Amino acid sequence: MTLLQIRNLSVVYHNGSRTVTAVNGVTLDVEEQDSVGIVGESGSGKSTLAMALLRLLPGRTAKVEGEVLFGGQPLLELGERELSCLRWKExxxxxxxxxxxxxxxxxxxxxxxxxxxxxxxxxxxxxxxxxxxxxxxxxxxxxxxxxxxxxxxxxxxxxxxxxxxxxxxxHRPRLLILDEATTALDVVTQGQILREMMELEQELRLARIMITHDMSVVAAACKKVAVMYAGHLVEFGPVQDVLRHPLHPYTQGLLRSLPSFKGAKDHIRGIPGSLPDLSSPLQGCVFADRCEHAMPICRQAQPVDTAYSGSRRVACHLIGGEAHAAQ
Incomplete structure (x- = not known):
């Protein structure tokens, strides 16, 4: 049963005459007793997404659009009294x-x-x-x-x-969001806390969203993974499927940047370039300038979020869309 439904959620920050689209059209479901890891570089919009769900963004400088249903209740439309009955408790x-x-x-x-x-x-x-x-x-x-x-x-x-x-x-919530909750800890302590969180998850029958930049944390402690880049959700699916067969070039780049305990270490490399300027209108795919597989269409049209197989989704011209039809 679906606990949290996010539909086309966007967050735009306003600072004088400058606007920054920190989250752009994110659609995501979290099931009851689910565990979803949201991963991406710093500046990808992960924490802004969480703050928007909790309605903790300042109304004067942040505009939130879209639909968020929690247990069937529209979070973005609730009054303060109704919201206070949910936030921190459920x-x-x-x-x-x-x-x-x-x-x-x-x-x-x-x-x-x-x-x-x-x-x-x-x-x-x-x-x-x-x-x-x-x-x-x-x-x-x-x-x-x-x-x-x-x-x-x-x-x-x-x-x-x-x-x-x-x-x-x-207050035994139904959904717990952890925003970089283990980042400042050593590896041993981090591993202990992740194991304990999974045990508590079963004991308390709660759902969990874990926000992190560390793919290894998601691999160890989550059932599903949502990959964000420049405010966009670029790939989503079961953790094991995404790790074994990443579809989006950005996901592939994140996994290549992780060191391995086995085999040669000479293939470890980061993703060249940096995040785009989110205050400027972007045409085409937000990852095109950093993607080694970029095609002309990638700089002309934004890829559509496409169902791949089962619960997997990816927003890339290499998977679905006109590029797929032309192959």
Missing amino acids: LAVVFQKSMNSLSPVHRIGTQMADVYRLHEHETRLSKKQVRERIIKLLESVRLPARVYDLYPHELSGGMMQRVSIALGLM
């Missing part, structure tokens, strides 16, 4: 570098208890009852009860990240 997020957002002069448990009371509106719970609930939550993310009485500076980076994840899981 739809939660762990922000990038969220471990730095806690007050350094208050204990972990005190801060978490304040957040719990704010959103639950349960004034009849005693301090002891709230403490018991917070400790149980900390233990669910593999933290000992003593963390409740510690200050942020007394925790390691991995422990702080677990506290951030616990805050996101506080």
Whole structure:
């Protein structure tokens, strides 16, 4: 059953006379108890997409268009009161570098208890009852009860990240968005947290969107992958299918840039060039200037998001469209 439906979502930032299209016509579905990794270079629009879903973008400088249905409810049309009943309770997020957002002069448990009371509106719970609930939550993310009485500076980076994840899981949401939640951690700690997240996903029966620039994180912890480039969704499908047989040249480039533990290392290389200027109108494919397979049509017409096989989709003239018909 589909939990989140995104249809033709676009986000345009306005800064004086300059406009930047950070997200451009993204269409994506997330099923219940699904795990979708959104991957791409910095500046691809991944975090902007998440902020648009949560309606946390400033209305004066960001224009959001399209349709977003969460459990059948139109997120972009809800009033503040209706939205407050969903956000943080059914739809939660762990922000990038969220471990730095806690007050350094208050204990972990005190801060978490304040957040719990704010959103639950349960004034009849005693301090002891709230403490018991917070400790149980900390233990669910593999933290000992003593963390409740510690200050942020007394925790390691991995422990702080677990506290951030616990805050996101506080109200047992149906969908949790993690924005670069493991980027600042060492490889061992990152692997532990990813494994624990997958276990919690099964235990709590929640869906997860993981935003990252690291394809290896998606490979280890997600069922599906959505590849974004310059605000466009260029490829989508089951992780194993996309990793074994990437269709879009950008996806292929991302995978070539990853080192391998086996075989020769001389084929590792980055993608030449850089992201296009998103404040200027773009004609044709946004990746054409960096694509080694670019054809004349790639600079003339924007490729259509095309169903490939099963749940796989790709927006490339090499797959479908006029270029496919001519072959």
